[in-house]
Amino acid sequence: MKEQLLEVVVKEMQQGVVIINDKGLILYANPFFQETFAVNLPLEGINFTEVVEDAVLLNTVETVLSSEARQSKEITIKGKGNQILEARLIPFSQNGLNGVIGFFHDVTEEKRVEAIKRDFVANVSHELRTPLASIKGYAETLLDGGLEDKGVLKNFLTIIDRHANRMTALIEDLLTLSMLESHQIPMKFEPLDIRVLITNVIQGFEKQAKDKGIELIIESGETYRELPKVMGDRVRLEQVIVNLIDNAIKYTNKGAVRISVRILDNLMQVDVTDTGIGIPEKDLLRIFERFYRVDKGRSRELGGTGLGLAIVKHIIHGHSGKIWVNSNSGGGTTFSFTLPIN
Numbered sequence: 001m002k003e004q005l006l007e008v009v010v011k012e013m014q015q016g017v018v019i020i021n022d023k024g025l026i027l028y029a030n031p032f033f034q035e036t037f038a039v040n041l042p043l044e045g046i047n048f049t050e051v052v053e054d055a056v057l058l059n060t061v062e063t064v065l066s067s068e069a070r071q072s073k074e075i076t077i078k079g080k081g082n083q084i085l086e087a088r089l090i091p092f093s094q095n096g097l098n099g100v101i102g103f104f105h106d107v108t109e110e111k112r113v114e115a116i117k118r119d120f121v122a123n124v125s126h127e128l129r130t131p132l133a134s135i136k137g138y139a140e141t142l143l144d145g146g147l148e149d150k151g152v153l154k155n156f157l158t159i160i161d162r163h164a165n166r167m168t169a170l171i172e173d174l175l176t177l178s179m180l181e182s183h184q185i186p187m188k189f190e191p192l193d194i195r196v197l198i199t200n201v202i203q204g205f206e207k208q209a210k211d212k213g214i215e216l217i218i219e220s221g222e223t224y225r226e227l228p229k230v231m232g233d234r235v236r237l238e239q240v241i242v243n244l245i246d247n248a249i250k251y252t253n254k255g256a257v258r259i260s261v262r263i264l265d266n267l268m269q270v271d272v273t274d275t276g277i278g279i280p281e282k283d284l285l286r287i288f289e290r291f292y293r294v295d296k297g298r299s300r301e302l303g304g305t306g307l308g309l310a311i312v313k314h315i316i317h318g319h320s321g322k323i324w325v326n327s328n329s330g331g332g333t334t335f336s337f338t339l340p341i342n
């Protein structure tokens, strides 16, 4: 009874288990092990070396089997599907039977998250260090005797101020992202008229657009009364529209930015279309990642943090909506998102 239960446990385990005897023959392999190493034939009685190619794993099994001390070993290896596996190899000796039991734990996701965190910290440090280095450089130059010339003084202080603003923007975006990710501030859903929201946002961009000679247009096929309300967090959705229009204006040199709203079944779709520089195809998939920018220099110059779209994506997902982008390099970009309507 107990043995049968144990067999079920091993069979159902979300960890690969393999038992190898001291001749290197497999005595038992559970389904997870088979899947991990992508083998469909019955493994019992087959030599371990025929199933696994990873030299590190084979050597380690050998070592565990042959070493005097017969110590357990832990290693990290790659599975057949390129998964990262932590393998624990434990020698056993029972009723004259010697061998190794191997446990294989898939840590791909953990490693991926770890790598993202590491990259993120490195990115943040780098992004903060750049403006800080400039601020320090200009301040030092001024202290070294640049204070007399009023023109230089004003010029340098303006640059220092700009870099300080960039750091502030970055820190604000980081805090927003962190709050969104940790759900510290829950979304406050209320029925919203998306067109009113867009109109309000557009007003704030009129000067910026006019200065660049860009026309801001809001389009909607439905009449005012026909457009249903969406359940959404006003402040957050405003942030989405601000970020998208800000990008559209920033990355457009001439032409127009068009915002359209339409209803598709039980969804409302908003498109923000510009006639700007576009996004190269190779970058399209990564554009929503934190700090991912097509042209870092250009984005920084324009006061960008590289976090806008990451924030936007988070907010839309928090509304059970979808967001995507279409673009031709050089031929304009459309960011679209949907929100459910009930």
Ligand SMILES: Nc1ncnc2c1ncn2[C@@H]1O[C@H](COP(=O)(O)OP(=O)(O)O)[C@@H](O)[C@H]1O
Residues within 6 Å of the ligand: 243, 247, 248, 249, 251, 274, 276, 277, 278, 279, 287, 292, 293, 294, 295, 299, 300, 303, 304, 305, 306, 307, 308, 309, 310, 333
């Ligand atoms: N409308 C657009 N047209 C062209 N490129 C865009 C557009 N919107 C976003 N991008 C690209 O996506 C990148 C990331 O956008 P975002 O996260 O808002 O960061 P930021 O605007 O601070 O650089 C931008 O740096 C830019 O390269």
Ligand SMILES: [Mg+2]
Residues within 6 Å of the ligand: 243, 246, 247, 304, 305, 306, 308, 309
């Ligand atoms: Mg932006």
